[in-house]
Amino acid sequence: MRTVAIDAVPNYGDYCAAAKVLTSALDTEHLALNYFELAPGETPSRGPHAHFDQSETFVVLVGAVTFEVGDPRETEPESVVVTEGEAVRFEPGEYQQAWNRGDESATLLALGVPRDSEDxxxxxxxxxxxxxxxxxxxxxxxxxxxxxxxxxxxxxxxx
Ligand SMILES: [Zn+2]
Structure with a gap:
């Protein structure tokens, strides 16, 4: 068994309120596990993206997160709001980007399977x-x- 205090895990970037890799802290063998806190206007991603070798599931722990879904080169992305207590899963190859479009802070967990995504x-x-x-x-x-x-x-x- 391993436990981790999320507060004790260092941020890997300062582009959103908190971005923490729990994968290594918990030594998860098959799962990529990332924790994000988003201030209003922030995103956990550097842009719309698709993992062709991984499915990604997001669990919204606090607040509301807007997912812009679809390849923006081909279509106007669809906005899907996922609120506290809800989760959303993206298949390999689905383009998406999460945003905090609200006025309050939002917290989410990102779970990627398999763990390592290179494509x-x-x-x-x-x-x-x-x-x-x-x-x-x-x-x-x-x-x-x-x-x-x-x-x-x-x-x-x-x-
Ligand atoms: Zn260019």
């Missing part, structure tokens, strides 16, 4: 291409960069 399509607005494009991650010291795979433009820096 991810993350989309961000690229000023070089003037379009949403697939991104790759690059590490620059402590800073995580998102870079357009089509033209090499840096589209985001996450500390």
């Amino acid at each position: 991810v399509d993350l989309l961000r607005a690229c000023p070089g291409c003037d379009a949403l494009t697939t991104q790759q991650f690059e590490q620059e010291g402590d800073v995580l960069l998102t870079v357009c795979v089509d033209c090499g433009t840096e589209t985001g820096r996450f500390e």
Whole structure:
């Protein structure tokens, strides 16, 4: 048995109120387990994305979270509000991004199965291409960069 105090797990980024990886703290062998607290206007993702090798389930513990569902290059994403005590599951290949669109803080757990996902399509607005494009991650010291795979433009820096 392993226990973990979520408060004691360090944040891995400062782009939302709290982002904590519980996978390693609990040594979960088959499950990716992440905990997020979102202030109004925040998202746990760097953009709309799909995992082609993982299903993702989100459990909303506090407040309400809006999921924008669908590939935004093809269609206007559908907004689905998931509230405290509810959960939502995305199949491999479904594009989604969570947002706190409310006025109150929201807390959610993200459960990914299988644990390790390498086939991810993350989309961000690229000023070089003037379009949403697939991104790759690059590490620059402590800073995580998102870079357009089509033209090499840096589209985001996450500390
Ligand atoms: Zn580009």
